[in-house]
Amino acid sequence: MADWKRYTPEGTQDVLPLRCADKSKIEATIADVFESFGYHVAETPVLQFYDAFSTESGKISQEVMFKFFDAQGRILVLRPDITTCFARMMASKLDDGIYPKRLHYCGKVFRYTDEFASGQREFCQAGIELYGADGYVADAEVIACAIEALLATGLEKFQIEIGQVAFYKAIAAKAGLDDADTEELSNLIDKKDALAINGFVKEKAVEKKLASFIENLPTLFGNIEIIDSLDADLLGNDAMTAAQNLKNVYTLLCSYGYEPYISIDLSLVQGINHYTGIIFKGITHGIGYSICAGGRYDGLTGEFGASLSAVGMAIGTDRLLTVLSRQGLLEETLGADFLVSSENPTLSYQIVTALRDGGYTAEQALCGETKEALVAYAKACHIQGVITATDADTLTIYNLALDETTTVGLDELFDHDQECSCGHCHH
Template sequence: MNIDIPAGVRVYNRRETLQINFIEEKISEIFERWCYEEIILPSFEFFNVHSRGFGGEIENRAFKFIDRNSGEILTLRADFTSQIARYFASLKKKTVPKRYYYKGNIFRYVIPKADNLWERKQMGIELIGVKELEADAEVIAVAVQSLENLGIKEFQIDINNVKIFDTVKELLGLDKSRFITFMDFVRKRETYNIENFVSNMDIDDQLKEFVISIPEIQGDITVIQKLKQSLKEYPTLVSSLESIEKVYSILSDYGISDKVVFDIGEPREFSYYTGIVFEIFVKDYSRPIGHGGRYDSLISKYDGNIPATGFAFDLLNLWDYMKQTGKLPVLKSKDFFIIDLTQEKKSAYRIGKILREKGYSVGRDIVQREFKESLKFAFEEGYSKAIVIGLDSVEKDIYIYSSMDSFEKLNLDEFFRKI
């Protein structure tokens, strides 16, 4: 009989579950301090509705199945932001600003090998209804404080603005197909191919030099300031750079600008981004642990032209990093395991009830087996102590084992006085 699970999913054991829950709780603390409200969203939606939000990037990776009620195609959640955009658009009364946070799984097909899972855990926020750049700075600040609440100090936020690429597309006169080719060169940081791509274009040398250098433009705020000067003949590009500069200024007021770098050659994956975008990296870890950005046109794909911004942590990458750096809690031991060798078991019921009322965690052995086997089970399962009842003829005497060979004999009154 095959009892395996599919290649793209996995089980999280007790220790791993504790660690992931710890991360979620620490992040939730910060989200709630900033007055973000948790909502729980369905695991699947109508495909033709959900896919409106994320477009072609992940449409072919969505998991689809048939609704046995309506006959329509359903899909497992492929993207939280699209789902929240649909939810907000469905509200009859749209009061803004609205601050939501969520946690759960997204489902996308990837080739199932190594850490490539079809089911990924995410946790993030969405700030809806604010067009001002202060909103972009706020979501970045929330991300920074969340990481600091987890004890993570060595990280950076890579900021960019996708309007730069929209402007380049217009200035170079690129159609959709050629723009995709160009962006692929940028994403792979293939300067040589970009140079060949623009070599025969009728554009001035200043613009050509900028376009060719895009993959290499990264650094601190002085990089943005210098670009503004060199591109002053292109007001739309300057405006995009000024937006980055303004967000940086607000982050300076928050006291967290030291966490920021700028990487113009790192475009974000989703087509719904319309302005400031960012990725979060930690020291000595290759994969990003979070990403986000502004998506002012996404909600309009459902109903209502409403600006928004947000970000999400990749919890599995964050968990993997924290495991490597020893920043996660150890598995908490359970307190007492009761082994009652008497026929009636009444003492076990009473002792368990009293201990639980006092706040202890208590398990009972209700399997018929040898006493030593039950004792071995207790310590293998992480109990701190085992209480054995009926080991001798005096039922009121109990044995408190702290290991297989170490115990203390007490009567019940003495035991209850001690705890």
């Protein structure tokens, strides 16, 4: 039998300290943006009942879920999605009649196959859910929050492509397609398979002008002119109502100053059984799949007993971290401010405690007492200063960046508010 004890399962990975530090900073930055918009953090269990993901609006293919049984024989899953978990929590625990409700989260989801073919089976999402708010202003808020979160991490060159599921469904209904055909066509449009789309509309005998429009859907992306050029007589009232919603969202986001980051894409039709209105995804160069996605899903909470309007989005933080790394946008991750060494461990602990109380980060040396050993360790761990102490009155501080040494007493470390030897300002 093979010995796998030194390995992680396929599609999972250890997150090593430097990358983990970068990931933590990014997730904290994103959470700060979410909370600045008024969203409150919440959590749901990683373990969920399979039933939660077999509802009509939240249905996820059972083939992608990690399933097992509990002691009572009930089917459990590692959550493949967080939005569905929050919809369950919202309907069962938070439906108190006070709306809108704004929630945010950061957590892991698990799937046997990642829909974006990244090869991962375990990945992290940070997202928001807005409940009890209809209309385009709520839709625009969620997209604006996504844009601000991406900008806050340092990413600048990205696009949020915005579509409308209700627009597509109205066109499919106009063409006389049933639910199965509507889903099949959406898959062809998503793949931008022009030849297959042409064959499909011919097979279904779709009216000539409408068939031509459907064939052109994969090319209908750009700015507001895409909406203004639509033929209302051809498409019908339902499609034009959905198109007006999309136009309102786009126009409002432009008025917020986000025009450089948004575009319209009428071929954006993924998740038609889940989404009910606006839909969007974020893309950037350097990665072959989206870094965020979201939309309106008004039917999901009703599956759990509370019919609420809802719109949300999630950012793939692992994917975002990869993008930031490839684009050279990650700040250097530094180690502790100080490494403190003394032959008297009580004294060195007294010093690191004083430093920590003063707002610094400090390590107590455990790597040998020679200056060479201390400096070598500090350089390897990106520590910025080395303090050696013979007694409380004689602290020798070596600044690695400046290659400078100063000597002070312990009681002099915090006598004045000046820039410290680590290069940071502490008060």
